[in-house]
Amino acid sequence: MPIRMRFTTWRPLVRFTTWRSLAAVAVAALTAALLTPTAAHGAPRESKPVYSYEKAVREAVWVDTGLDGDSDGRTYRVAVDIVRPREPAQQGRKIPVIMDASPYYSCCGRGNESQLKTYDADGDVVQMPLFYDNYFVPRGYAFVGVDLTGTNRSDGCVDIGGRSDIQSAKAVVDWLNGRAKAYTTRTGTTRAKATWTNGRTGMIGKSWDGTIANGVAATGVEGLETIVPIAAISTWYDYYFAKGAPLYDSGPDALSNAVESADARAECGAVQQKLVDGAPRTGDRTPLWAERDYIKDAANVKASVFLIHGMQDLNVRMQHVGPWWDALAKNGVERKIWLSQTGHVDPFDFRRADWVDTLHRWFDHELLGYDNGIDDEPMADIERHPDQWVTSDTWPPSGTRTTTLRPGSGAQPGVGTLGLNKGRGTETFTDDPELSETDWAAQIGTPTPGKAGFVTRPLTRDLRLSGSSEVTVTATPTTSTAHLSAVLVDLGPATIRDYAARGEGISTLTDRTCWGASTSGDSACFKETAAKTADVDYTIVSRGWADLGNHASDVTGGPLTPGKAYRITLDLGATDQVIPAGHRLALIVAGTDNNLIEPPSTKPTLTLDLSRTSAHVPLVGGAKAFARATAGFGPLAPEATTLDGVQAPRTVQRIPGGNR
Incomplete structure (x- = not known):
C-alpha cells in the first residue's frame, strides 16, 4: 500500500512513493493480521473501538533525557504518563503511540475547558486532558502525555523551545523505540521498558505543544512517523519579534515563569538569566533564537505533517505557517493543511465532527498503515465563511x-x-x-x-x-x-x-x-x-x-x-x-x-x-x-474551470449529542 501525499507548493500535482511506503506495506499487513477482527475479510480501513478504556493500563515512567542543564551532575528525567489498552500486550501485540508533550499539564490546562492532569494515590494518571486517550485508546493506540522539563513532575528547567524542551520530548520517542532509558520513579533505579509498543509515534498538540512537535520532527528522530501541529510556532524569534520590531513587552523568561514547577523556580535561576541575556529587546537575532529556529532544520524532517492554523491567530501568527510550509515542501515532506477563520483555537472547537473523523483517518493511515484514501484527498481545507469550507488539491494552488x-x-x-x-x-x-x-x-x-x-x-x-x-x-x-x-x-x-x-x-x-x-x-x-x-x-x-x-x-x-x-x-x-x-x-x-x-x-x-x-x-x-x-467593465462570463480543485462551500454538520 504505497503512501502518496501531494507535496508540491507551486508546481502541478505530483505523487511519490518513498522509503516510508515500503515500511507502510509491512505495517499494514501486520496490523491487518493482528489488530482488527476484520483481517480475514480483507485489509482494514478503520480502527474500531474494540478495547476496554475502563481496563486500560495507566502508568508513569521517567525518561532520562541525558541533559544536565543546571550542571548539578544529575541528568534530567521527564515524567511520562501513559494510557494504553491492556488487551494487545496480553496477546503479544505491539501498538503505536499518540503523544502530546506539553508544559501546561499542571499550570494552565489544555483545551477549551482548561483540563489538568489528575492522579490517583499511586501517582498514575486519572484524567488525561482532551479527548485523545478516550477516543484512540479503545481503537488500539497508546496515548502518552509528556511533561516538558521544568514543568509538573519533570526534572530540569524550562528553556522555551530550546534544546532542553526538544530533547525532553525526543528522548521519549527514543525510549519508545528502545534507544533511551526510563525508570519507574523520578529518582529510582528500576528500569522501565516500552515492550508494548512498535515505536511508531505521532505527535500532536496546540500552541507550545505543537511547537514541540515541530522541533522534534526537525531533529529527524527515527520512529516519529507524523506530527499534527495546531497553531504552532516554527521559529521562536518570530513569536517575539518581526524583523526587529517587538511583538510583546516581555521576553521568553516571562513565559518560562508562567509554566515552571516550584522545583524549577527554586533551582533554575541561571537558566532564566540565559533567557534574559539571550533575547535582548533590541530585536537582534542572537544564538538563542538560532537554536529555536526549526525552519532551518526542515531538511531533517522525516515525519508527515498535518498542519492546522487560524488565519486570524494573533498569538501564534500566520508568519509561522508560510516559511515552515514552504521549507517542508522544498524537502518533499508529505503534508496536509487546514486553515480556519478563527484566532488561536483548536479544531476540536471550530469543526469538531469533521476534525475527529479526519484525525482518526490520518493516524490510521500514518501509524497503522491503513489504506483509507486520506492520501488521495485534497491537500487543503480552507474556511471561506463561518462553518463553510472549501478544498484545494494543492496549497497554495498550482496556478x-x-x-x-x-x-x-x-x-x-x-x-x-x-x-x-x-x-x-x-x-x-x-x-x-x-x-x-x-x-x-x-x-x-x-x-x-x-x-x-x-x-x-x-x-x-x-x-x-x-x-x-x-x-x-x-x-x-x-x-x-x-x-x-x-x-x-x-x-x-x-x-x-x-x-x-x-x-x-x-x-x-x-x-x-x-x-x-x-x-x-x-x-x-x-x-x-x-x-x-x-x-x-x-x-x-x-x-x-x-x-x-x-x-x-x-x-x-x-x-x-x-x-x-x-x-x-x-x-x-x-x-x-x-x-x-x-x-x-x-x-x-x-x-x-x-x-x-x-x-x-x-x-x-x-x-x-x-x-x-x-x-x-x-x-x-x-x-x-x-x-x-480590476478591468473597468462589467462582470464577465465564469471561468471555464474552477481554481485548482476548489469546490463549492460545504456547511459543517454538527453531531447534536451522544457518543461517537
Missing part, C-alpha cells in the same frame, strides 16, 4: 503567481491607488501608537495623519490570494527610530468569525457531546461550541511589521539618520482569501499597530517614496487575474 502591485498617489493625500503600474509621488503619515489596523481600515477612504492607504478599483470578478505576501517600503523618517506596519484588507461587507472577541471566533455552549469512552475520573464529553460571528465592512487579510532600523540586516538593527531614505521588506503572514467581485483590495502602510507590536522610542513622521514601494502578493492566476478583476 498561484507572485504579483507585484504598486501604490500610487490618488486625488487626495492619504488615499491612493493600488494597481499594476508603477506608482509616483509620495505619501506621509505620523506614527500614532494609539491606532490599530482596524482603525486604519475603517478610515481607508478618508485622509488621516496616521496611515497611508491604497485601494484597487472595485473588482469585476473574484480574486484569490493564497500564500505569503511581502511589502517593500522606501521610507524617510524624521527621528532615529521607526516601526512600520503593512496590512492587506478586503474592503466590502462580510460576515466573519469574530476573532477579536473572547473565544477568538467561537462561543462555548452548555450542551456536551462525547468523543470516546469515559471513566468516572476522565469524561469523554465536552462542551459544544458554535461560531461567533460579526458583520463587518472590511476584513483584515494579512499583516506584517518591521523595525526600520533593520533595513540593512535581518540579524541586527541600528539607529536611523533623520531625513535619510531607507528601504526595507516586511514579511506578511500567509493567508487564503477570496476578495469577492464588488469589493476592493487595499494596502495600508503605517507605524505602530496598537496591541500587535510595541511602539518605538519616538513618534516619527515617515514619507513613502511610492516609486520604490510595492506589494508582492500571491494571486491565483497572477497578474492576468488581477488585470481582469
Whole structure:
C-alpha cells in the first residue's frame, strides 16, 4: 500500500512513493493480521473501538533525557504518563503511540475547558486532558502525555523551545523505540521498558505543544512517523519579534515563569538569566533564537505533517505557517493543511465532527498503515465563511503567481491607488501608537495623519490570494527610530468569525457531546461550541511589521539618520482569501499597530517614496487575474474551470449529542 501525499507548493500535482511506503506495506499487513477482527475479510480501513478504556493500563515512567542543564551532575528525567489498552500486550501485540508533550499539564490546562492532569494515590494518571486517550485508546493506540522539563513532575528547567524542551520530548520517542532509558520513579533505579509498543509515534498538540512537535520532527528522530501541529510556532524569534520590531513587552523568561514547577523556580535561576541575556529587546537575532529556529532544520524532517492554523491567530501568527510550509515542501515532506477563520483555537472547537473523523483517518493511515484514501484527498481545507469550507488539491494552488502591485498617489493625500503600474509621488503619515489596523481600515477612504492607504478599483470578478505576501517600503523618517506596519484588507461587507472577541471566533455552549469512552475520573464529553460571528465592512487579510532600523540586516538593527531614505521588506503572514467581485483590495502602510507590536522610542513622521514601494502578493492566476478583476467593465462570463480543485462551500454538520 504505497503512501502518496501531494507535496508540491507551486508546481502541478505530483505523487511519490518513498522509503516510508515500503515500511507502510509491512505495517499494514501486520496490523491487518493482528489488530482488527476484520483481517480475514480483507485489509482494514478503520480502527474500531474494540478495547476496554475502563481496563486500560495507566502508568508513569521517567525518561532520562541525558541533559544536565543546571550542571548539578544529575541528568534530567521527564515524567511520562501513559494510557494504553491492556488487551494487545496480553496477546503479544505491539501498538503505536499518540503523544502530546506539553508544559501546561499542571499550570494552565489544555483545551477549551482548561483540563489538568489528575492522579490517583499511586501517582498514575486519572484524567488525561482532551479527548485523545478516550477516543484512540479503545481503537488500539497508546496515548502518552509528556511533561516538558521544568514543568509538573519533570526534572530540569524550562528553556522555551530550546534544546532542553526538544530533547525532553525526543528522548521519549527514543525510549519508545528502545534507544533511551526510563525508570519507574523520578529518582529510582528500576528500569522501565516500552515492550508494548512498535515505536511508531505521532505527535500532536496546540500552541507550545505543537511547537514541540515541530522541533522534534526537525531533529529527524527515527520512529516519529507524523506530527499534527495546531497553531504552532516554527521559529521562536518570530513569536517575539518581526524583523526587529517587538511583538510583546516581555521576553521568553516571562513565559518560562508562567509554566515552571516550584522545583524549577527554586533551582533554575541561571537558566532564566540565559533567557534574559539571550533575547535582548533590541530585536537582534542572537544564538538563542538560532537554536529555536526549526525552519532551518526542515531538511531533517522525516515525519508527515498535518498542519492546522487560524488565519486570524494573533498569538501564534500566520508568519509561522508560510516559511515552515514552504521549507517542508522544498524537502518533499508529505503534508496536509487546514486553515480556519478563527484566532488561536483548536479544531476540536471550530469543526469538531469533521476534525475527529479526519484525525482518526490520518493516524490510521500514518501509524497503522491503513489504506483509507486520506492520501488521495485534497491537500487543503480552507474556511471561506463561518462553518463553510472549501478544498484545494494543492496549497497554495498550482496556478498561484507572485504579483507585484504598486501604490500610487490618488486625488487626495492619504488615499491612493493600488494597481499594476508603477506608482509616483509620495505619501506621509505620523506614527500614532494609539491606532490599530482596524482603525486604519475603517478610515481607508478618508485622509488621516496616521496611515497611508491604497485601494484597487472595485473588482469585476473574484480574486484569490493564497500564500505569503511581502511589502517593500522606501521610507524617510524624521527621528532615529521607526516601526512600520503593512496590512492587506478586503474592503466590502462580510460576515466573519469574530476573532477579536473572547473565544477568538467561537462561543462555548452548555450542551456536551462525547468523543470516546469515559471513566468516572476522565469524561469523554465536552462542551459544544458554535461560531461567533460579526458583520463587518472590511476584513483584515494579512499583516506584517518591521523595525526600520533593520533595513540593512535581518540579524541586527541600528539607529536611523533623520531625513535619510531607507528601504526595507516586511514579511506578511500567509493567508487564503477570496476578495469577492464588488469589493476592493487595499494596502495600508503605517507605524505602530496598537496591541500587535510595541511602539518605538519616538513618534516619527515617515514619507513613502511610492516609486520604490510595492506589494508582492500571491494571486491565483497572477497578474492576468488581477488585470481582469480590476478591468473597468462589467462582470464577465465564469471561468471555464474552477481554481485548482476548489469546490463549492460545504456547511459543517454538527453531531447534536451522544457518543461517537
